Every structure is written in structure tokens, then in C-alpha cells.
Amino acid sequence: MGRITFYEERNFGGRSYDCSSDCGDLTSYLSRCYSCRVHSGCFMVYDRPNYMGNQYFLRRGEYPDCMSMGMSDFFRSCRMIPMHRGSFRMRIYERENFEGQMYELMDDCDNIMDRYRMSNCMSCHVMDGHWLMYEQPHYRGRMMYFRPGEYRSFSSMGWGSGMRFMSMRRITDSCY
Template sequence: MNRVNSVGVESGAWVCFDPPDFRGQRFILERGNYPDFFHWNAHNDHMGSRRPVGMHGEHFCLEIFEGCNFTGQCLELQDDCPFLQSRGWTDCVNAVKVYGDGAWDLYEEPNYHGRMYLVERGDFRSFADWEAHSARVQSLRSVVNFF
């Protein structure tokens, strides 16, 4: 089944993808009801693959870097940030380190809008590692998952 008209998430958070191979257009569904695909910011009713998002441990954070391979200016975040420029950051994030068992959504536009990319625990040396089209990131937030 790859067409979905509505979704109810009883617990946890799920990263869902349009195609069946965990690539392409992605969106996060957290606890709640989604009566149609517009409510989960999808462009159509296709949901070809999905998986649970990693759970947060007691300590989780993320470091963003101005340059590839963890070079240049660095900023550590433990809380959501609706506008990175308000913290003195440019709109370029070329590398990311995610600590703990958490996951973070990176958005191309302020206030959690635009293309969204999910990064989970690990090192991302370049924006290509999280399958972004560019290094543009203007807001980010943690994905909370309780199972």
C-alpha cells in the first residue's frame, strides 16, 4: 500500500517518505491525527516507506558547522531554534553532528517552513550527507519520540 488518505499516530514519531526506498520527499508524523495529506505537509497521498524516529536519551544535542568536514564557525544547540540568524548564524550549515539518541529536523526557511531534512545520531560531513539540495538551513527543531 502506498496511497494514504489519513493517519493516526498513537505514540512515537515516524519519518515517512513518498517513494518506497526511504528517500525523496520526507515528512515527520508525531502523536496526533492527520485527516489528509495536507495536514502532514505532503504534496500528494503517497507514502511508500516509513520508520520510527530514534528516541531521545537524557542528553541530546546537535552541533552545526559553517564549513564542510566540521570546519569553521560551530554552534551547539539543545533546544529548538525557529530562526538561526537570531543566534548570529548565517543561513549556511555545511556539516552537522548529532549526539545522543535524538533526531532533528532542519528547515530551509525560518519558523520550520520550506524543505525539511531529518538528521539522526551521527556525523554529517556535508549537506549532501542528509540529502539536501544546498547548505541553506534557517530553522531547526528536535523530534521527540516516546514509545
Template structure:
């Protein structure tokens, strides 16, 4: 089965992919109802694999994320502990992010467009030296938010 018309997430957060083996475009689904694919995808009704996000995450942990202008953690750096609907409004002068460090047991969703729109990418604890490390097609990131997990 790779076509899905509606989804109900009763607990936790899930990252879903439009290709098997956790590949392809990512969609992050949190607690709630998604009555049609436009609510969770916006492009089509394909879903071929999914997995829970951060099974060991604790709600209320000290989440922290650092973004870097250049690959390998070079150039301008900015730290976040809360959601950011528009990176330029926080002083980020570029329309791209080339490296990221995620601290704590949190997970973050990166969006290509401001206000949590466009392609999304999940990053969990660890170092991401290049946008290809989070399986993005480009370094374009304009907004980000924490995943609130209820496991």
C-alpha cells in the same frame, strides 16, 4: 498504496517519505492527529514509505547538535541543545549549513525556512560531512528542532 489522506500517530515519532525505500522528501510526524495531508505535507498526499525515529531514544536525554558553515566540519560552528526557530537570531550569519554533528540519542529536524517551515530533513546521531549526507537538495537550513519521542 502511496496516497494518504489522514494519519493518527499514537506513539513515537515517524519519518515518512514520498518515495519507496525511504527516499525522497521527508515528513516527520509526532504524536497527534493529521486530518488531511496539508497538516503533514502541504504539497500532496503521496507517502510511499515510513519508519520509526530512534527506537532507542530516551525522553530527557542530553540532546546536542553542532552545525558548521563549511563541509567536513570547517568554518563557523554553533551548538544547540534546544529548538531554534530562526538561526540568524542566534548569530548564524549564513543561510546555509554544510555539516552537522548529532550527539546523544536524540534526533533533530532541520527546516529550509525560519519558523519550522519548508522542506524538512531528519538527522539522528552521527556525523554529516555535507548536506548530501542528510539527503538534502541544498545546504539551506534556517530553523531546527528536537524530535520529542514517546516510545
């Protein structure tokens, strides 16, 4: 189980809220959340309610100021990432709706262009494990969390049309 504590003010000040599961709207508990401590586990935090907007991967540690992480606003929702000890498997597709070139991944990929000569990844099917996908090669730029399921169009996930990813990383035991 994971546990995270959110604080209303920067540097762990003000009222706090302990959380050990998904929370779609942190403002139900605190008027705002500018800092947090991850006591155990891993979490994705979002700058919009209902797991929307920019996402940030947090592992055990202290985060005294969400603005220093690049957030445009305070934490609005969070999702706990369950530990996965099994295999990892994901199919990535060049175009939306599982069209175009398809490749199957079972490990991290720091650049789909170099590895597969694939210029875009615009849909995917996660069969096993939990993954972080990044908009730029070498795990840079905005990231998005993917758990098992089918993702026919990344643009329908709140990032606008033409959203694509260029690198992927598994969330393994070493992340915890």
C-alpha cells in the same frame, strides 16, 4: 514503541497496513498509501522509497489525506523516531565537511542568523538526541530528520547541491 496504520485510500479507506518500525518501501505491503493514523509514537514519512524525498513529521493523530500535507505523491517509506529522554547535543557547521564556523546546540534554535550570525548550516554532527532541521527560520519550509551521526554534506542526502538549514528543533517527550 510507536505504531502507525497506513491506508490505500484517502480518509482511511481501502486496505491497511500496521507498522511499528522502519519501512523502506511501503509499496511492498500496499499499492499506495494516501492516509494514515499514528496510534502512538512519532514517525517521519517520506514521499520516496528508502527514506528519500520530502519528509513529514507525524505525531499521534489522524492524517486523512497526504496531499493536504503538501506531499506531491503518496507515502512511500516511514521511519519510527525512538523516544529520547537524555540530553540533546549537536554541532552545526557553516560549510560542508565540518568546515567554517561551528556552534554547539543543546536546545532549539529558531534562527541561526539571529542567534549566531551564521548565514548557512551545511553540515552537522548530532552527538545526542533526535532533531528536525528546517530550511527556513522559525521552523518553516522543508524539514529533515537527523539522528545521532555525522552529516558531512546535506546535498548527498537527496535534496541537491547547496542544501542548508536555518532552524533546528529537538524531538522531545512533548512531541509524543
